[in-house]
Amino acid sequence: xxxxxxxxxxxxxxxxxxxxxGGHPDPVRAAHLAAAAGADGITxxxxxxxxxxxxxxxERLANEIALPLNFEMAATEEMVAIALRHRPHAACxxxxxxxxxxxxxxxxxxxxxxxxxxxxxxxxxxxxRVSMFIEADxxxxxxxREIGAPVVELHTGAYCDHGGAERDxxxxxxxxxxxxxxxxxxxxxxxxxxxxxxxxxxxxxxxVAELNIGHFLVGEAIFVGFEASIRHxxxxxxxxxxxxxx
Ligand code: PXP
Numbered sequence: 126x127x128x129x130x131x132x133x134x135x136x137x138x139x140x141x142x143x144x145x146x147g148g149h150p151d152p153v154r155a156a157h158l159a160a161a162a163g164a165d166g167i168t169x170x171x172x173x174x175x176x177x178x179x180x181x182x183x184e185r186l187a188n189e190i191a192l193p194l195n196f197e198m199a200a201t202e203e204m205v206a207i208a209l210r211h212r213p214h215a216a217c218x219x220x221x222x223x224x225x226x227x228x229x230x231x232x233x234x235x236x237x238x239x240x241x242x243x244x245x246x247x248x249x250x251x252x253x254r255v256s257m258f259i260e261a262d263x264x265x266x267x268x269x270r271e272i273g274a275p276v277v278e279l280h281t282g283a284y285c286d287h288g289g290a291e292r293d294x295x296x297x298x299x300x301x302x303x304x305x306x307x308x309x310x311x312x313x314x315x316x317x318x319x320x321x322x323x324x325x326x327x328x329x330x331x332x333v334a335e336l337n338i339g340h341f342l343v344g345e346a347i348f349v350g351f352e353a354s355i356r357h358x359x360x361x362x363x364x365x366x367x368x369x370x371x
Pocket of ligand 1: 134197217278318319341
């Protein structure tokens with residue numbers, strides 16, 4: 126079974142910093158700590174309103190960290206230009222609405238194919254590995270493949286938000302979509318809302334190559350420290366993977 130990577134999203138380190146202005150806590154320092162704790166990559170979302178990560182953060186992350194940077198971005202000309210300037214390892218295209226609290230729901234690739242196709246091409250030509258953050262819907266996966274992005278990230282928010290039978294249904298959709306991704310040649314990632322309680326069934330899906338996790342890890346860091354929260358998440362992911370292999 127392929128290894129499962131952990132991308133640590135550091136947006137909310139910047140949220141805490143921005144609550145008071147100034148430079149503390151520093152997201153770049155958090156990225157170095159995440160590397161020491163076993164993260165395989167760093168994810169940061171430069172939102173249109175700059176509510177957490179700033180342009181300067183992206184510049185510093187691109188220049189100062191050794192781990193691959195996954196740049197989360199809306200499908201806008203401004204963000205494409207920033208991605209092309211810094212050339213992160215990866216760019217994950219996400220939907221963005223100004224009034225939302227977080228990224229609610231996946232990108233409608235089916236409905237925006239013709240607008241997204243040239244953006245994906247420009248990013249890919251620059252050597253950036255492009256992923257698209259979508260719902261676990263085979264039509265969306267097919268559209269991603271059609272416009273030439275090599276990676277999808279499946280939105281796990283609904284799975285995390287629900288309990289009981291509804292959660293089981295959401296998990297079954299994600300499992301099916303991860304299988305479909307492999308069948309059509311897409312690398313499959315997953316994320317949003319994952320915690321110690323919800324990570325294992327997602328980590329156990331053999332065709333998922335990477336999880337991106339942020340809010341829970343930063344919140345848990347208040348109680349146990351950032352390194353410890355990441356190490357524990359990593360351990361749960363590895364246990365789930367071993368269990369699924371066995
Ligand atoms: N993946 C994507 C594409 C996201 O937009 C986010 C949130 O920014 C995450 C993963 C991480 O979600 P969370 O912070 O809830 O762990």
